[in-house]
Amino acid sequence: MGEGQSDRQAPPSIKLLSSNLSDQIAAGEVVERPASVVKEVLENALDAGARHIDIEIEAGGTRLIRVRDDGFGIPRDQLSLALTRHATSKVSTLEDLEAITTLGFRGEALPSIASVSRLQLISAQDGNGWQVGSGAEGGDPQPAPHPQGTSVVVRDLFYNTPARRKFLRTERTEQSHIEEALRRLAMARFDVRFTWRYNGRTGQDLPIAESESARAGRVSKLLGRGFMEHALPLRSEAAGLSLEGWIATPAFARAAANMQYVYVNGRVIRDKTVSHAIRLGYADVLHQGRHPAYLLYLELDPTRVDVNVHPTKSEVRFRDSRMVHDFIHRAVRERLRDARAGVGETNPNVATDGAFGGAPAMPMPIAGFPGGGAGGLSGYRPNFEMAVAGGSVSETTGFYQLAAQPLATAVEGGLSPETEEVEIPPLGYALAQLHGIYILAQNRAGLVLVDMHAGHERILYERLKQQRADNPLVRQPLLIPLVLHLSGREMDTVLTAQDELLSHGFEVTPSGPESVTIREVPALLRDADASAMVRDLIADLQRFGSSNRTAQEQDQLLSTLACHTSVRANRQLTLPEMNGLLREMEATERSGQCNHGRPTWVQLDLSAIDKLFMRGR
Numbered sequence: 001m002g003e004g005q006s007d008r009q010a011p012p013s014i015k016l017l018s019s020n021l022s023d024q025i026a027a028g029e030v031v032e033r034p035a036s037v038v039k040e041v042l043e044n045a046l047d048a049g050a051r052h053i054d055i056e057i058e059a060g061g062t063r064l065i066r067v068r069d070d071g072f073g074i075p076r077d078q079l080s081l082a083l084t085r086h087a088t089s090k091v092s093t094l095e096d097l098e099a100i101t102t103l104g105f106r107g108e109a110l111p112s113i114a115s116v117s118r119l120q121l122i123s124a125q126d127g128n129g130w131q132v133g134s135g136a137e138g139g140d141p142q143p144a145p146h147p148q149g150t151s152v153v154v155r156d157l158f159y160n161t162p163a164r165r166k167f168l169r170t171e172r173t174e175q176s177h178i179e180e181a182l183r184r185l186a187m188a189r190f191d192v193r194f195t196w197r198y199n200g201r202t203g204q205d206l207p208i209a210e211s212e213s214a215r216a217g218r219v220s221k222l223l224g225r226g227f228m229e230h231a232l233p234l235r236s237e238a239a240g241l242s243l244e245g246w247i248a249t250p251a252f253a254r255a256a257a258n259m260q261y262v263y264v265n266g267r268v269i270r271d272k273t274v275s276h277a278i279r280l281g282y283a284d285v286l287h288q289g290r291h292p293a294y295l296l297y298l299e300l301d302p303t304r305v306d307v308n309v310h311p312t313k314s315e316v317r318f319r320d321s322r323m324v325h326d327f328i329h330r331a332v333r334e335r336l337r338d339a340r341a342g343v344g345e346t347n348p349n350v351a352t353d354g355a356f357g358g359a360p361a362m363p364m365p366i367a368g369f370p371g372g373g374a375g376g377l378s379g380y381r382p383n384f385e386m387a388v389a390g391g392s393v394s395e396t397t398g399f400y401q402l403a404a405q406p407l408a409t410a411v412e413g414g415l416s417p418e419t420e421e422v423e424i425p426p427l428g429y430a431l432a433q434l435h436g437i438y439i440l441a442q443n444r445a446g447l448v449l450v451d452m453h454a455g456h457e458r459i460l461y462e463r464l465k466q467q468r469a470d471n472p473l474v475r476q477p478l479l480i481p482l483v484l485h486l487s488g489r490e491m492d493t494v495l496t497a498q499d500e501l502l503s504h505g506f507e508v509t510p511s512g513p514e515s516v517t518i519r520e521v522p523a524l525l526r527d528a529d530a531s532a533m534v535r536d537l538i539a540d541l542q543r544f545g546s547s548n549r550t551a552q553e554q555d556q557l558l559s560t561l562a563c564h565t566s567v568r569a570n571r572q573l574t575l576p577e578m579n580g581l582l583r584e585m586e587a588t589e590r591s592g593q594c595n596h597g598r599p600t601w602v603q604l605d606l607s608a609i610d611k612l613f614m615r616g617r
């Protein structure tokens with residue numbers, strides 16, 4: 001031991017970092033890649049009240065990032081200060097920090113960027129432009145002509161930090177990160193015009209979009225038309241919280257979670273509470289392993305959310321996260337519940353032209369079929385032959401003539417054929433059954449295809465769930481009580497949440513300092529793994545203050561039950577049976593999707609059918 005001590009070196013002495021080095025260290029947190037520069041500089045422009053922001057990018061942002069705004073500018077005597085760390089015009093007191101309404105507040109971005117690049121800051125107020133620069137270009141402001149507003153010019157990013165430069169990817173990758181940063185900011189502020197160019201070529205020109213449809217247009221440009229075609233507009237308000245935006249129908253679910261945007265008071269964020277709440281809202285309409293797409297704006301009093309959590313300000317902490325969670329969950333859930341088969345502002349299941357890949361490989365002759373409604377169709381018809389109920393249809397005029405006729409012919413229950421404006425239900429009236437799997441129906445827009453098993457499954461499932469909701473939860477004692485060992489923190493949760501656990505159907509009592517005994521479980525879940533479920537429940541209660549797990553597990557069970565009892569393929573249905581199924585689907589919540597998140601029906605508009613036959617209308 002004595003020897004070891006004599007080997008020990010003198011401890012290194014503590015020194016203050018040079019300001020340039022400490023700026024570079026701070027930059028490591030804020031400026032990860034060119035896209036981070038774009039984000040910070042644009043946020044400053046928005047904070048400055050800009051109405052138009054123009055962006056120029058070269059070589060994936062490593063050679064040049066130039067951002068010009070028409071905001072209120074920076075006075076000459078404060079230009080150098082703007083490049084000094086911890087200098088900000090946005091907060092000055094602790095109260096300010098607790099109710100931040102600007103995107104920036106740390107006073108770190110510009111000095112950080114300046115320490116790892118050659119930066120020029122040019123700004124003009126009242127027609128007088130001045131500029132300062134980082135490094136050798138520093139010093140007193142020099143006159144520089146510039147229109148009202150500010151330009152930030154960042155050249156040779158990371159030229160003096162080789163370690164950071166090595167982590168950069170290809171120009172294309174960096175550019176796609178920049179594109180994503182621009183997209184997020186452009187969707188944050190519809191009242192600002194954005195223009196950007198890559199390597200001198202126009203990337204985007206987004207005019208100010210105040211109206212509802214102009215906003216939707218901007219989102220279409222940024223997220224693609226598919227998103228908007230499947231988007232359900234959402235608007236909900238409660239207890240000082242407001243949620244607006246669009247959620248895509250389950251049919252538009254993605255393989256990756258890469259089209260999920262949430263803004264909190266105008267700031268794009270990632271937050272587990274929020275994404276969990278949305279995900280729950282999609283419970284049992286989403287196909288396994290798929291991710292919903294959404295663009296949502298949450299607004300709340302700034303004192304109810306802490307934005308000072310993360311160096312890049314991309315995370316927040318809600319003062320009352322349980323309330324936020326429940327509010328969002330409910331809003332999304334209710335919006336999706338309203339999306340019944342055949343109902344909605346947008347048709348979630350429109351078969352687009354592409355879905356049919358141009359002309360079909362096989363002709364689809366339309367054969368006449370004697371009407372009368374009641375009788376079932378004779379069984380299997382080969383070669384995609386389609387039988388049409390109601391009226392004689394000639395080979396040549398086919399659908400067109402039929403469409404011109406009142407649609408009620410195939411229905412029992414008597415809508416008078418004379419009525420010109422008959423009320424046609426959204427999913428229309430059944431014409432025939434195809435291969436024992438699909439119902440073909442005709443509605444105003446054209447042809448509707450329904451997957452009868454999927455549709456029936458949803459109807460049964462919603463009925464079973466309703467029954468469960470209407471009846472109190474039945475608990476069943478375990479033959480042999482289960483002992484569960486928990487951590488101290490988990491114990492705390494159990495002690496405060498025993499009633500909550502009971503309301504989920506689990507009777508859990510402490511049986512030692514770090515163990516509990518499970519004596520009763522929900523009868524419906526008697527065969528489930530009770531210890532795993534209780535552990536998950538506790539974890540949920542710790543993280544979100546609430547849990548939907550038992551409901552989810554029970555739903556899972558009911559869903560399987562529904563799946564096994566619903567009509568199987570190849571069962572011949574009569575026309576009245578088919579129409580009955582269609583009417584029930586229209587009346588059932590969430591009937592646009594089966595329990596596994598697949599669509600239950602598809603609309604094929606006449607215009608789409610016309611295209612198949614290259615027929616102009």
Ligand code: ADP
Pocket residue numbers: 040044045048069071072073074082083087088089090103104105106107108109110111150
């Ligand atoms: P923060 O945004 O956190 O205040 P920054 O380092 O990003 O810190 O910017 C420092 C200061 O420079 C800001 O507080 C603001 O006063 C000024 N500033 C930066 N960019 C602009 C701009 N585009 N227009 C007007 N003022 C700006």
Ligand code: MG
Pocket residue numbers: 040043044103104105107109110
């Ligand atoms: Mg800033």
